[in-house]
Amino acid sequence: MSKGVSTSTDKNIVDKSRSHRNAAVSKAVRTTRERLQAGPSNASGFDREMLGLHIDSMLQGAVAMPIFILLVAGVGVHLSGSLDLVIWAVMALCVHAIGILIARRAKTQDIAAEKVPYWRRRFMIVQIALGICWAAFVIQDCDSCGEINFGFYKAAVILIALAATAMTTFLLRNALLFTFIPVVLAIAGLTLKTGNPGYMALTTVVTTSLIFLVFMTNRMHRANVHVLSMQSEKDDLIAELEVAKSMSDEARRRAEEANLAKSRFLASMSHELRTPLNAILGFSEVMSTEVLGPLNNPIYKEYTGDIHRSGQHLLDLINEILDLSRIEAGKYDLNEEAIQLVEITEDCIGMVQLRARTKNITITEQFEYGMPAVWVDEKAMRQVILNLLSNAVKFTPSGGEVSVKVGWTAGGGQYLSIKDNGPGIPEDEIPVVLSAFGQGSIAIKSAEQGTGLGLPIVQAILAKHNGQFILRSKLREGTEAIAILPPKRVLQSIPAVEDAPAIERRKKSFA
Numbered sequence: 103m104s105k106g107v108s109t110s111t112d113k114n115i116v117d118k119s120r121s122h123r124n125a126a127v128s129k130a131v132r133t134t135r136e137r138l139q140a141g142p143s144n145a146s147g148f149d150r151e152m153l154g155l156h157i158d159s160m161l162q163g164a165v166a167m168p169i170f171i172l173l174v175a176g177v178g179v180h181l182s183g184s185l186d187l188v189i190w191a192v193m194a195l196c197v198h199a200i201g202i203l204i205a206r207r208a209k210t211q212d213i214a215a216e217k218v219p220y221w222r223r224r225f226m227i228v229q230i231a232l233g234i235c236w237a238a239f240v241i242q243d244c245d246s247c248g249e250i251n252f253g254f255y256k257a258a259v260i261l262i263a264l265a266a267t268a269m270t271t272f273l274l275r276n277a278l279l280f281t282f283i284p285v286v287l288a289i290a291g292l293t294l295k296t297g298n299p300g301y302m303a304l305t306t307v308v309t310t311s312l313i314f315l316v317f318m319t320n321r322m323h324r325a326n327v328h329v330l331s332m333q334s335e336k337d338d339l340i341a342e343l344e345v346a347k348s349m350s351d352e353a354r355r356r357a358e359e360a361n362l363a364k365s366r367f368l369a370s371m372s373h374e375l376r377t378p379l380n381a382i383l384g385f386s387e388v389m390s391t392e393v394l395g396p397l398n399n400p401i402y403k404e405y406t407g408d409i410h411r412s413g414q415h416l417l418d419l420i421n422e423i424l425d426l427s428r429i430e431a432g433k434y435d436l437n438e439e440a441i442q443l444v445e446i447t448e449d450c451i452g453m454v455q456l457r458a459r460t461k462n463i464t465i466t467e468q469f470e471y472g473m474p475a476v477w478v479d480e481k482a483m484r485q486v487i488l489n490l491l492s493n494a495v496k497f498t499p500s501g502g503e504v505s506v507k508v509g510w511t512a513g514g515g516q517y518l519s520i521k522d523n524g525p526g527i528p529e530d531e532i533p534v535v536l537s538a539f540g541q542g543s544i545a546i547k548s549a550e551q552g553t554g555l556g557l558p559i560v561q562a563i564l565a566k567h568n569g570q571f572i573l574r575s576k577l578r579e580g581t582e583a584i585a586i587l588p589p590k591r592v593l594q595s596i597p598a599v600e601d602a603p604a605i606e607r608r609k610k611s612f613a
Contacts, residue, residue, distance in 0.1 A: 148330045149218045153208075155326070156225070156273035160205040163270055167198050170266065174239070174259050181252060182244035190242065194235040201228035225274055229267075233281035236263055237288035253300045257307070260285060264311055272319035273326065279316050286312060366427070376424075379417050386410040422555040425485075429562045436482065436566060440475040440593055443483070443516050444508050450487040451506060454495055461500045470509040474594030476516055476587055482563045489556040490520045490583045497524040497581070514589035515569075521582040527575035536561060536573065560585070567591060 175191035208221050240260065244252045264282060271277035286309055293301040388394060389406040397403045428434040451465055458465055494504045507519040527535060536557055560583075561571045568588050575581040 148327050148334075149222075150213060150215055151330050152273050152275075152323070152326065153213065153218055153221060153225075156271070157205045157208050159270060159273060160202065161209065164202050164205075167266070167270075168195055170263070171195055171198070177255065178242070181255060182242075184244065186242060187239075190235065190239055193238070194232065197228065197231045197235055201225070201232070204228060222274065226277060226280055229271065229274070229277045229281045230284070232267075233284040236260065236282070237284040240285055240288045241292065253304070257304050260289075260304075260308055261311060264308065264315060268315040268319050272322045275320075275323060276316075278319050279312070282308070282312050364427075375420050376417065379413055379420070382413045383410060383417065386413060422559060425559050426555050426562075429559070429566075434562075434566065436479040438477050438479055440477055441480045441483065442473075442475055443518065443587070444469045444471060444473065446480065446484055447487055447506065447508050447518060450484060450491055453488065454491045458495050458504065461495065461498070461502075463495055463498050463500070464503045466503060466505045468505065468507045468509075473508075473510065473516060474592055476591045477593055478567055478587065478591060479563075482567075486560045486563050486585055487518065487520075489560050490518075490585070493556060493583070494520050494522040494524070494581075498522040499524060511586055511589075514592065516587050516592060518585045519582060521580060523580040526577045526579050526581055527573075528577050529575070532573055532575060557583075 171191050171194045175187045178187035179185065204221075204224055213221060240256060242256070264278075264285075267281055268278050271281070286305070289301060289305045289308060292298070293305050386406050386409040389397065390403060390410055392403070397406070425434070447469070448467075451467070455465065491504070491506070498504055502523050505519075505521045507517075507521075509517060511517050557571075557573070564571045564585055564587075568590070570586040570588075572584040572586070573581070574584070
């Protein structure tokens, strides 16, 4: 089994009850979303963008209108046999060319917002001139052609031109209306002049089509403005989110740096504090055992015992802080080897047995013997077991019972369960006791208080072994702490065959 264990769990000690949402980011998102949903589309704010789209549309379709004009002129010359339509075609092509030249010039310039009305007027003048050309086409006549044939030809051309203009100028407000007002006036003038029912019908059809297409192009224009508005506000939202994310990343980076600096400081100070403490412990032990001679005053001997016990307690606290700082700093390396979980559990029980007897606490064992070895850090696992056993003995009342179980998990791993019948932990305080320096209300009231680092260190050590720590507790019923090692830590993947009673006992133990 490889000794390379992932260090992604170095910072496993967290308070899972806390919310990690960034308030500033949340507020920025909420404000922008409300503006996006409630903000009205401002058409005047997008005139520059709409003019740019119209210019692009003109340049992309620059060839279509000349082809149509040449086709109209060719058919007209064929029907009438006159070259008048050639002159009209040249005039219309010149107007169209002027419009394309204006569009090309506008494309090369960065049109400022205050220049938009100027360029719109220039394009509208081109459209009006083109409308005059179409009006000139309408008044064309052919004496040699059949009246019905030439009239049908002009009507078809005008309607096609009306539709084509509507499609190419809807981005320029009112362009279609100004282009075909001269055409409608020309047809109406012919109707009044000749009284021809055909021209009357054509006037009605063209006028109705113009009104309908003006209505449709206005709707298309508003739809494009709305799309631009949504795109603009989406860009604003993305920009604000990027800023908020940048601020959040910077805040997180600073917090991680501060946390790392704190961990390094704790690690350094713990080493510095342990050096004089070892001297205090050594000399106090020499004095309390009277190695260099008896102490004449028995009170002094009692004091030296108090000094030794207090120093040992302080050393234990410093060692816990050192372990925590090493884990958070990513400097806690595992020295793995094959061990028997049952054996080290029995050794740890022997170490706390004396303290349990002084409180008249019974420790019961329920082990599954014959299990294969596990690949773990022995020192770390002893620390896990001793922490859990010490907590159980500490919070179990006099005359109580602590139950220790070691066995197989359902997935093929191994587990250690330590259960006491102490006061228990309220359910809402479990995340607190699992956080660094967190203590429940029972521990705070207890005379035997610690640093609140025992369970977080247990959780972190098991996480570095890719294991799991489960804490179950009910108020006034007791607490059960379960340490689970995964199947890949077991050196034999298939357990020995068990008899039916053993299997039944194991099932009851997990019930």
